[in-house]
Amino acid sequence: MALKIYNSFTKTKQEFKPLIPGLVRMYVCGPTVYGPPHLGHARSYTDFDVVYRYFQYLGYKVKYVQNITDVGHLVGDGDDGEDKILRQAQKEQVDPYEIAYKYETIYFDAMQKLNILKPSISARATGFIPEMIDMIEKLIAKGYAYVTKNGNVYYRVHKFGSYGQLSNRKLENSLSGERIDVASDKENPEDFALWKTAEGGHIMKWKSPWGEGYPGWHIECSTLSKKFLGETFDIHGGGIDNIFPHHECECAQSEIANGKRFVNFFMHNNLVTINGTKMGKSLGNALTLEQLFNEFDPMYIRYYIIQFHYRSPMGISEDAIAKAGEQFEKIRETYNQIKELAGGKTAQIKSGEILEIFNNFIAAMDEDFNTPLAISELLKFTKFASQVVQNKDAKVASELLEAFGKISFILGLDFEDKKQKTNDNGNEEKLLAIIADVRNKLRAEKNYAASDYIRDQLATAGIVVNDKKV
Ligand SMILES: [Zn+2]
Numbered sequence: 001m002a003l004k005i006y007n008s009f010t011k012t013k014q015e016f017k018p019l020i021p022g023l024v025r026m027y028v029c030g031p032t033v034y035g036p037p038h039l040g041h042a043r044s045y046t047d048f049d050v051v052y053r054y055f056q057y058l059g060y061k062v063k064y065v066q067n068i069t070d071v072g073h074l075v076g077d078g079d080d081g082e083d084k085i086l087r088q089a090q091k092e093q094v095d096p097y098e099i100a101y102k103y104e105t106i107y108f109d110a111m112q113k114l115n116i117l118k119p120s121i122s123a124r125a126t127g128f129i130p131e132m133i134d135m136i137e138k139l140i141a142k143g144y145a146y147v148t149k150n151g152n153v154y155y156r157v158h159k160f161g162s163y164g165q166l167s168n169r170k171l172e173n174s175l176s177g178e179r180i181d182v183a184s185d186k187e188n189p190e191d192f193a194l195w196k197t198a199e200g201g202h203i204m205k206w207k208s209p210w211g212e213g214y215p216g217w218h219i220e221c222s223t224l225s226k227k228f229l230g231e232t233f234d235i236h237g238g239g240i241d242n243i244f245p246h247h248e249c250e251c252a253q254s255e256i257a258n259g260k261r262f263v264n265f266f267m268h269n270n271l272v273t274i275n276g277t278k279m280g281k282s283l284g285n286a287l288t289l290e291q292l293f294n295e296f297d298p299m300y301i302r303y304y305i306i307q308f309h310y311r312s313p314m315g316i317s318e319d320a321i322a323k324a325g326e327q328f329e330k331i332r333e334t335y336n337q338i339k340e341l342a343g344g345k346t347a348q349i350k351s352g353e354i355l356e357i358f359n360n361f362i363a364a365m366d367e368d369f370n371t372p373l374a375i376s377e378l379l380k381f382t383k384f385a386s387q388v389v390q391n392k393d394a395k396v397a398s399e400l401l402e403a404f405g406k407i408s409f410i411l412g413l414d415f416e417d418k419k420q421k422t423n424d425n426g427n428e429e430k431l432l433a434i435i436a437d438v439r440n441k442l443r444a445e446k447n448y449a450a451s452d453y454i455r456d457q458l459a460t461a462g463i464v465v466n467d468k469k470v
Contacts (some may be wrong), residue, residue, distance in 0.1 A: 001366045003058065003237075006311060008243065008266040009166060013368055018234050019264065023063065024055045025233035027225040027263075029242055030066035030122065033103035034084040037110045037287035039301075039316065040129040040239070040272050040279055046302055047310040047369075048237050049116040049271040049412055054365055057410050063259040065228045066119040070100035070126050071204045072196075073217045075282070077245070079154075079193040080184065082167055083214075084203065096204055100124070110289040115412045120226050125220040129206045132215045132223045136194045136256045145194055148185040151211035153195035159187055160252045166266060167244035192249050194219050218249035222257065225250075231258040240268040241278070269310040279316070287316070298330075300325035306371040307413055327379075328413075334382045335404050335415035337389045338397045346405060347398035354396070357381045358403050365410065378407055432463070440466070 004013045018024050031041055032300045055062045071194050075081045078158065089096040108118070136153055139145035144160065147153050157163050157171065162363070164170055171190060193216035198205035203211045227234065238247060254262040272279040279285055292301055295318070304324040308314040344352055349355050357380050364373035381403065435454065442451040455465045 001363055003054075003254060004263055004368055005267065006262075006368045008268050009263075014179070014235075016265065018060065020439040022059075022061060024060045024235065025063050025065075026052065026055075026235040026237065027065045027221070027229055027233065028119070029221055029239075029246065030068050030239040031107050032069040032084055033102075033107060034073075034088040035103060035281050036104075036288045036290055038108045038279070038281060038288050039292065040281075040286065040290075041107070041111070042114055042289055042301060043272050043305050043314055044239050044269050045111055045116050046114055046305045046412070047390045048267075049114075050306060050310075050371060051237070051267070052117060053410050053412055054118075056407070063229060065092060065121045065123065065225065067220055067224045068104055068122060068124045069217065069220065070097075070104070070124050072125065072215045072220065077217070079186075079196070079216065083202075083204065086202070088442070089203075098128075098198065100126075104322070106290075113289075113293060114302050115299070115414050117412070123224050123228065125170045125224070126204070128220070128223055128227060129215065131227055132219050133195075133206075133208050135219060135223050135226070135253065135257045136215075137209065139194065139253065142256055144252075144256045146187065147210050150185050151195075151197035151213060152185060152193060153210055154186050154191040155194055155249065155252060156187065157192065159188045160256060162255070163248060163252055166248050166251060169244060169248075171330060174291060191214065191246060194253070195423035199300075218246055219253060221246070221272070222250050222253040222262075225256065225263075226258065231260045231262075235261055235265045235267055236263040237267045237269070240270055241280075244273070245269060248459045267310075270306065270308075270313045272314050272316055278316075292321075296321055296325060297328075302326055302464070303328040303375075303413060306413075309368075309370055309372055309377055311368075329377065331382045331413075332415050332417070334385045334389065335408075336417050336442040338385050338400050338404065340390060341389060341394055341396065342401045344401075345398050346402040347395070349403055351396055351399055353384060354381075354399050354403055356407070357384065361407060371411065372412065374407075378411075381407070436465070 003016045005016045006013045028045075031037065038253075052062055052064050062242050070085060071083065073084050075084055075087065085096050089099045089428055092099060103408060104124075106252050111118075136145060139155065140147065140153065143156070145153055145155050153414045194211050194214055195208060195210055197211055202214070204213050225236070236247070236250075277283075277285070279287070300321055304321050305314065307324060348359060357377050361374050361377040361381070364370045364377060367373070381400075383399050385404075388400060435458070439451045439454050442448075442454075458465055461464070
């Protein structure tokens with residue numbers, strides 16, 4: 001069996017072959033770091049994490065690049081308006097770079113909890129402004145971009161004959177429903193910004209041949225993918241909401257600047273929906289991962305996500321996650337029983353039943369990463385494993401442990417017993433409760449010097465005590 005991937009370019013499933021044998025070059029649009037990550041991020045990066053993991057399982061070397069958008073992404077994804085990061089910086093009254101760094105850190109922490117592997121390269125857009133300027137200059141030289149008297153640079157969309165190839169939009173129709181800014185200095189309303197002049201008060205700005213300004217959102221992905229993966233690479237991923245205009249614009253920029261085909265496969269994951277409508281931060285209905293992690297083991301959320309094929313919309317409810325969690329706990333319990341029975345030793349899979357289920361699992365993954373089908377095989381596997389536990393067959397348990405290990409790697413599901421891992425946290429909580437109790441006693445005796453000393457010592461350790469007024 002060969003791996004087949006649905007290519008959003010050709011709208012068909014195609015057999016995957018890398019351009020360079022043995023190496024997969026993959027780019028996925030990273031987050032705009034202006035707010036806490038939400039379930040939409042969890043879905044997108046879990047889906048592509050499974051892709052990343054499966055290529056590794058198949059023996060490929062994978063170069064996986066993600067960008068961090070820390071400048072140039074404007075509210076509403078358009079060319080006019082506020083920069084999302086600057087707006088948040090004003091709200092929190094801090095430097096915009098602090099906003100970007102803060103939310104980047106929170107993003108990676110959340111991804112780690114979901115057992116999402118870090119990409120090979122995570123590149124901040126602000127680190128590659130000279131490369132972006134270089135690409136914009138190429139587009140101007142080729143007549144595909146123009147500088148306006150205001151110092152803005154726009155891409156001349158009508159000149160790029162293939163515009164709309166990915167989203168199946170025709171330029172004549174693309175205006176319907178789009179907001180047209182009459183005050184714009186564009187030749188045509190569809191043209192998109194490559195470089196914007198920094199107007200008064202814009203803190204994030206760089207010198208350029210066109211004056212001080214900042215790059216448009218789309219140019220960063222064209223620049224960073226070229227920088228790290230070359231002019232043509234294997235896979236470009238993102239959410240379906242990125243197809244238009246973001247990926248369409250990336251194609252227009254890269255294909256003209258490089259004079260080559262941009263990517264072989266475009267992969268797009270579907271959205272998270274709440275009551276049938278899209279979930280997103282800008283729509284104000286996003287469930288943050290912090291909220292979800294307070295309630296659920298992150299592994300339940302990961303398990304819930306991969307129950308959906310990446311191209312299907314994912315509805316969400318707390319009940320549904322809880323139900324997925326129960327199912328996951330059963331798998332986890334069986335895995336730990338198998339591990340104990342096998343004495344932690346793995347053995348090559350030889351038994352017919354295990355081999356058959358495992359091969360079906362792989363066949364599901366080969367069919368455009370069909371994780372729901374793969375999970376149905378994992379459930380069969382768990383059922384078989386619980387019988388082996390009952391029969392206390394240590395030899396078969398070792399083969400099962402081997403298969404569980406492979407499945408755990410591919411799907412990124414951590415089956416290890418949670419209780420052992422959280423022991424330390426439990427002790428910490430108990431200790432803090434004892435300290436709080438001692439302080440309350442001291443305060444009741446009006447020994448404020450001692451109770452304040454404890455409070456201050458805790459504060460230097462990063463633990464804040466909120467005293468109720470006595
Ligand atoms: Zn992008």
